[in-house]
Amino acid sequence: MALAGLLMGVLAAEGALAQDLANETGPLPTLEIAPGNTTAFRVAVLRFRTVGPSVGEERIAKLREEIESGLAFSSVVVPLDHEAYLASEESPELVTESFDCDSWKQSGADALLFGEVKRDGVRLRADLRIVDVGRCRELKSGKVAGERDGLESLGRTIADETVEALTGLRGVASTEIAFISDRTGHRELYVMSADGRDQRPATASRTLKMFPEWTPDGKAVLYTNYDGGQPAFSITSRSPEITPGPILRSLLGGLPKYRGRFDPTGEELAMVSSVDGAAEIFRVKRKGSEPRRLTHHPAIDISPSWSPDGRELVFCSDRSGSPQLYLMDRDGGNLRRLTYTGAYNTSPAWSPDGRWIAYETRVRGQFDVWLIDPSGQINFPIVTHERSDEAPSWSPDGRKIAFSSSRRGRYDLYVMDWNGENLQRLTSRSGKNIQPDWGPQPR
Numbered sequence: 001m002a003l004a005g006l007l008m009g010v011l012a013a014e015g016a017l018a019q020d021l022a023n024e025t026g027p028l029p030t031l032e033i034a035p036g037n038t039t040a041f042r043v044a045v046l047r048f049r050t051v052g053p054s055v056g057e058e059r060i061a062k063l064r065e066e067i068e069s070g071l072a073f074s075s076v077v078v079p080l081d082h083e084a085y086l087a088s089e090e091s092p093e094l095v096t097e098s099f100d101c102d103s104w105k106q107s108g109a110d111a112l113l114f115g116e117v118k119r120d121g122v123r124l125r126a127d128l129r130i131v132d133v134g135r136c137r138e139l140k141s142g143k144v145a146g147e148r149d150g151l152e153s154l155g156r157t158i159a160d161e162t163v164e165a166l167t168g169l170r171g172v173a174s175t176e177i178a179f180i181s182d183r184t185g186h187r188e189l190y191v192m193s194a195d196g197r198d199q200r201p202a203t204a205s206r207t208l209k210m211f212p213e214w215t216p217d218g219k220a221v222l223y224t225n226y227d228g229g230q231p232a233f234s235i236t237s238r239s240p241e242i243t244p245g246p247i248l249r250s251l252l253g254g255l256p257k258y259r260g261r262f263d264p265t266g267e268e269l270a271m272v273s274s275v276d277g278a279a280e281i282f283r284v285k286r287k288g289s290e291p292r293r294l295t296h297h298p299a300i301d302i303s304p305s306w307s308p309d310g311r312e313l314v315f316c317s318d319r320s321g322s323p324q325l326y327l328m329d330r331d332g333g334n335l336r337r338l339t340y341t342g343a344y345n346t347s348p349a350w351s352p353d354g355r356w357i358a359y360e361t362r363v364r365g366q367f368d369v370w371l372i373d374p375s376g377q378i379n380f381p382i383v384t385h386e387r388s389d390e391a392p393s394w395s396p397d398g399r400k401i402a403f404s405s406s407r408r409g410r411y412d413l414y415v416m417d418w419n420g421e422n423l424q425r426l427t428s429r430s431g432k433n434i435q436p437d438w439g440p441q442p443r
Helices: 001-010 057-074 101-105 150-166
Strands: 042-046 077-079 111-120 123-132 137-147 175-181 188-193 208-214 220-226 232-237 246-248 257-262 267-276 280-284 301-306 312-317 325-331 345-350 358-364 366-372 381-382 389-394 398-404 412-417 435-437
Touching: 042 057, 057 111, 077 150, 111 150, 123 150, 123 188, 137 150, 137 280, 175 208, 175 220, 188 208, 188 220, 208 257, 208 325, 208 435, 220 257, 232 257, 257 301, 267 301, 280 301, 301 345, 312 345, 325 345, 345 389, 358 389, 366 389, 398 435, 412 435
Parallel strands: 042 077, 042 111, 389 435
Antiparallel strands: 111 123, 123 137, 175 188, 175 435, 208 220, 220 232, 232 246, 257 267, 267 280, 301 312, 312 325, 345 358, 358 366, 366 381, 389 398, 398 412
């Protein structure tokens, strides 16, 4: 098989030949565990008050709906059912210091969210307060602004603020996911909200696109573009600071470039290129200078993913005879094998907290998503299905994983909690929807 074809097969795991799972003996014992249940905080979301010129009852109701939707998406903070309320659902004045905490406790609420909305020119501003019902004291107050017709965005942001106040980690309802879809007949880059809404194309050049990768600041998406038949890097941007179009074309003498992954600083890329007929991993400055070769082996070395501290890389290599995961330091040193269970392991993605590496493994001709810790001692499946589940990508808070799956007969994108619970389908249009990359928190 040609190198480009093999890379496409390993990285995208599409059209893979059926193959039973084969177990190999490794130096470390493997502990398989079953995911547990998640306990969620319950929040009573009151109707925000209007201050000044009328915002409109429909807008107030819509804002509340969007906040509750964003909370539900988090899986760790959920809206309290309105029928359980034993106190008024209308927000008190923002300056109030008296809360009917006993009634809210009896209602089953752990926290209370209320606030005011006012028109600020063509924008809306929401002032909010979050109260810990158990201790009957304020957890957080703040202000959130957005476009007058952007209640979805405003509500998601308020939801994420609430999740952060209760858990210490900001929610991800206001984040976005980049992905590849051929719904128009050509594989183009798309972007959507984390919950699957507002899907829109980011490219329309009718050339094959693969492997989207957000910049750490969320201002642009790098992707592999098969323009003219040879894979190379392009970037699409929402910032005037970044010029969209081809990048790093002359790097390494114009050799093909199959995939790029930004380090946590956004200043360097780990990338795959072919040297003497083998795929190798390089580290390069974002501006194209100082390429450094990290792997030196006649086998295929692909799919790099950075640790959250930028000190290590996990990648896929068939140097043992089958695709397995390996770890190395950022300079290519201290190389060691990570996976010993499974005959075909690929597409690693390091979690934001550094505790886990998600990857896909072939089981009876299909792929399942597993987690392994960086020591290799804990290894377990988080989602199994008779159809393929592939290309895991972590949410920025580390609580969720997006992936592509053929479980409905064609590839769609799904999201689930890191332990496999709360599965949701994000795409439902025609064509294949693959290779999700979850973007960072808005800045």
